[in-house]
Amino acid sequence: TPEGRVFAAPSARRLARELGVDIATVEGTGPSGRVTEHDVRTAAESTTDEVEQETDEVQPD
Amino acid sequence: MVVGDISTGTDVLVIGAGPGGYVAAIRAGQLGLDVTLVEKDAYGGTCLNYGCIPSKAMITASDLAYDANNAEDMGIYTKLDVNYGEMVEWKDGVVSQLTGGVEKLCKANGVSLMEGRAEFADDKSVRVVHGGEGQGSETVEFEQAIISTGSRAIEVPGFEFDGEHILSSREALALDDVPESIVIVGAGYIGMELAGVFAKIGSDVTVIEMLDSVLPGYEDDLARPVKKKADELGIDFHFGQAAKEWEESGDGITVMTENEDGEVSEFGAEKALVAVGRQPVTDTLELENAGIETDEKGFIQTDDRARTEKEHIFAIGDVAGEPMLAHKASKEGQVAAEVIAGEPSALDYQAMPAAVFTDPEIGTVGMTEEEAESQGFEPVVGKFPFQASGRALTTGHAEGFVRIVADEPSGFVLGAQIVGPEASELIAELGLAIEMGATLEDLAATVHTHPTLSEAVMECAENALGHAIHTLNR
Amino acid sequence: MVVGDISTGTDVLVIGAGPGGYVAAIRAGQLGLDVTLVEKDAYGGTCLNYGCIPSKAMITASDLAYDANNAEDMGIYTKLDVNYGEMVEWKDGVVSQLTGGVEKLCKANGVSLMEGRAEFADDKSVRVVHGGEGQGSETVEFEQAIISTGSRAIEVPGFEFDGEHILSSREALALDDVPESIVIVGAGYIGMELAGVFAKIGSDVTVIEMLDSVLPGYEDDLARPVKKKADELGIDFHFGQAAKEWEESGDGITVMTENEDGEVSEFGAEKALVAVGRQPVTDTLELENAGIETDEKGFIQTDDRARTEKEHIFAIGDVAGEPMLAHKASKEGQVAAEVIAGEPSALDYQAMPAAVFTDPEIGTVGMTEEEAESQGFEPVVGKFPFQASGRALTTGHAEGFVRIVADEPSGFVLGAQIVGPEASELIAELGLAIEMGATLEDLAATVHTHPTLSEAVMECAENALGHAIHTLNR
């Protein structure tokens, strides 16, 4: 589908805002690529992981 | 004697109690905020007092009278007598029940109500001028403000509303008597809705429109059934005519119009209703004191949180731009209140539905085929005529169709246009479909009750997929 | 002279052309299958000829007459004259337009039509007995068959339908004249729908019900507004009464009933309508020749592909069990055809909607609160009264409410019950919500057009979440 339009339920879009995720960057695993709440949570966890990794690199144990 | 200027404070100040403002205030109250709602005229704003509600009440009542009077084919014979004054009284009863409800709901949710007209003193306070001689004014300081002062009817130069000969929709909905004849300037949705009301209860209606068709802005095939029915009702249309001036003549008036070539025509009638659009009420607010600018049309620019250029001042509803619709105002009101309360809300809806309560009704949501194409989708379109709907035929109202626009590769529903019976209600399911990211297959697979008009939505999706049951497929 | 037995063959044989059978046949045709549809009576089956469509046509027409006649509060005064015979003629016109359409659609989709009554010869062929003297019969061999022979009204012992004094719904919908008075045995949905029709156009209606309330099977608070309106219409109810016998008396009849304690009551009327339920038509098919058994009620057991115990024979619609609804029949018909064509279809819908076209209407889909609880959900329930709906008030029909049942932890919508204006249409959006796995938040966040009844759905979801705008929250 053309860029800029994300197909996701209102609840998933709201969750993305709550978790600080840009929903346009989330890969959708639902039918036809619909973005699910699960996809949003997964994306949120992976960004947190990245941040944690970066932090790890700055302050190695 | 002028009462001395007193000064109060509130966390959230909402200016204007229309469907934008009162919803914002209630939601803010629910979220535990200290909120004050200022209204200069009537709770419920244009929508409840002079717009959506009164017009729909009059439409329903006149439809009932007309339908019963035109049901000989069903074996129903009537001798009908409509008392317009009583119809208006009934409508007023509905309005006051609703506006009373708004007031109660505000109070129940902890909203402080204040009567008066607000003007910005600076970006942290307003002056509220109380109505009536000697009622004084007071200064209200706020942490955050929501501007929801709505819109007013545009006046055509030379056609200033006088409430007697030249009416806005507001006065037209409050007449004591059916005018014997009426000239309606403007064939937009308000003009067409009211043209139907008057024609159905016996006025001679003439509609003057500058453009070349009814309901400009709507696709031709949506407007066509409305025009056809209006013709049947005996409404007399004149397109490509600009209203220039009017004069009293006998008991009524004569309206002079001019076409492109400068040719003048004259139309006589008891009264004229001018419905050529609405403009935001932002010129009486001293917005410049708050440091907020408006665009050339008077609208206030806002972002996806309903914020103006001032972080702590929000603008919602008709003042915040097109489409000027009550439910857009309410949605923005909710979001503004939630953002103020720190919730992760935003105006991120995928589609804004709209309805026109003409005969037949029109309901639209999301993209047209053309819009889908221009946005890079590969649209596939399904269509289902109400002539093929069992339920439509049993109601005697089977004109029109349902159309669904979807993206062919993904199947996602992008938009829908309906003209026909209950179009304003049927569009709701399609709005949900768009918000949910539903596909044509999802709509087609959902069991719909028989016999209902909503089956047409399912069959329309099936038609787009090439396998509707009750119509031949594309 | 009997025409000799000829023998033909078909890949797919569909027996019965109701909303189950004709939909199955059309879908099979669309999928390129060689399909023959046998019907002994009339295309469209019970639903189009004697059920859904005629009853809804008569309901709409009688509502229009009644509403117009009771709109003095709106300033509408009528002298009304209803010609029942003409109303029935109009209804017949609607029916024949639709049944004609069914025939055309079958042909356009390549379905071979055959008139006659089918009986199984064995599990690979049927004998089709043509109607009328000397028309003979023929044997049709099939690869796969779909049984969709529908249902018939149950006769109460002693109350055999004679079309004159004792009527089934079929005959009641085809009378030439409004009966001055009528006793209706059974307060189920068919009895209550027709009680409304007759009461609204001037019959004295008495309803006799064995159980203790109207619309058994529906929750009390859904049935209550229907009972209330029926009382207002002057319908006379007698609960806990079993119809025992009847006799002619004067121009009409007397119906004798008995209560639990054996006390006898008598009710006089011009005619009686017996509407105590329907039973599957499986006893005239010689099913045993195909090796298919029925349960004690006569229903054929099927799996989630609509297959009977014989892999290649399917059963759909009223013969395949409750709920006996047209749209259930059509859905099963589609699935059967698709399964035969090798598609991965199944009866995997989450919810089967149902509507009762009483005044006010009832619409239900999915689970009640009680069902949700018993299935292990933690239900949360939202409710929104139509009294708080602007649109409902503008139509003069503001009784009833929308209720949504959801799972509290997940927010998933599980079911909905609506009683009120257009309940049959409003339930569609909730059906889609359930199929899509929508949450309360999704429904609440979807913008709904103002002013519409569908806003009540959104507000109901908000109420379940604790923040409806137009009603106080739980």
Ligand SMILES: Cc1cc2nc3c(=O)[nH]c(=O)nc-3n(C[C@H](O)[C@H](O)[C@H](O)COP(=O)(O)OP(=O)(O)OC[C@H]3O[C@@H](n4cnc5c(N)ncnc54)[C@H](O)[C@@H]3O)c2cc1C
């Ligand atoms: C005839 C007609 C029919 C319509 N039908 C529909 C319809 O069917 N569906 C639909 O969606 N829309 C309809 N509309 C449009 C709808 O009425 C508006 O979109 C809606 O009212 C906008 O809401 P709002 O809250 O922005 O403003 P408004 O409803 O205009 O409310 C603004 C309020 O602010 C008050 N106010 C203004 N300035 C001040 C001030 N300085 N201090 C204090 N108070 C102030 C006003 O008195 C008013 O009460 C219709 C409009 C008309 C005229």
Ligand SMILES: Cc1cc2nc3c(=O)[nH]c(=O)nc-3n(C[C@H](O)[C@H](O)[C@H](O)COP(=O)(O)OP(=O)(O)OC[C@H]3O[C@@H](n4cnc5c(N)ncnc54)[C@H](O)[C@@H]3O)c2cc1C
């Ligand atoms: C008054 C009334 C109102 C109703 N209202 C509604 C409503 O609003 N909504 C709803 O969903 N449902 C309604 N129903 C129920 C609905 O009519 C049935 O659920 C539906 O018709 C079932 O469809 P079907 O295809 O299974 O059977 P049917 O519609 O009964 O069709 C069966 C067909 O098979 C034919 N047939 C039978 N035996 C043979 C044979 N041996 N050979 C050849 N042909 C045969 C019959 O002649 C008939 O045409 C109503 C019913 C009644 C009576």
